[in-house]
Amino acid sequence: MSRKFLPTNADFGSLNVIPHDAIFMVRCLACGEMREVNRLFLEEKAGHTAQLKVIEKRLKCSCGQKAAKLMAGYYGVEHPRLGSKDRS
Ligand SMILES: [Zn+2]
Numbered sequence: 001m002s003r004k005f006l007p008t009n010a011d012f013g014s015l016n017v018i019p020h021d022a023i024f025m026v027r028c029l030a031c032g033e034m035r036e037v038n039r040l041f042l043e044e045k046a047g048h049t050a051q052l053k054v055i056e057k058r059l060k061c062s063c064g065q066k067a068a069k070l071m072a073g074y075y076g077v078e079h080p081r082l083g084s085k086d087r088s
Pocket of ligand 1: 028029030031032033061062063064065
């Protein structure tokens with residue numbers, strides 16, 4: 001089974017309340033590209049008390065669009081039963 005990025009559903013608010021082992025991922029809503037971003041990069045860009053939704057407004061994709069969605073989560077294996085519609 002392959003590991004994939006699993007965003008948490010929690011609304012963290014600001015950077016400083018997010019666990020330090022979390023992975024930050026930016027997805028571009030315009031072109032769909034996903035890339036991992038370093039926490040330090042985000043802290044340097046906006047400060048460690050910045051709200052995620054404020055930071056994502058500053059992020060620009062390589063396609064030129066400012067349509068970033070910033071997510072915090074972990075790499076893991078998706079639970080096989082979640083998202084499955086054909087339960088017997
Ligand atoms: Zn893009």
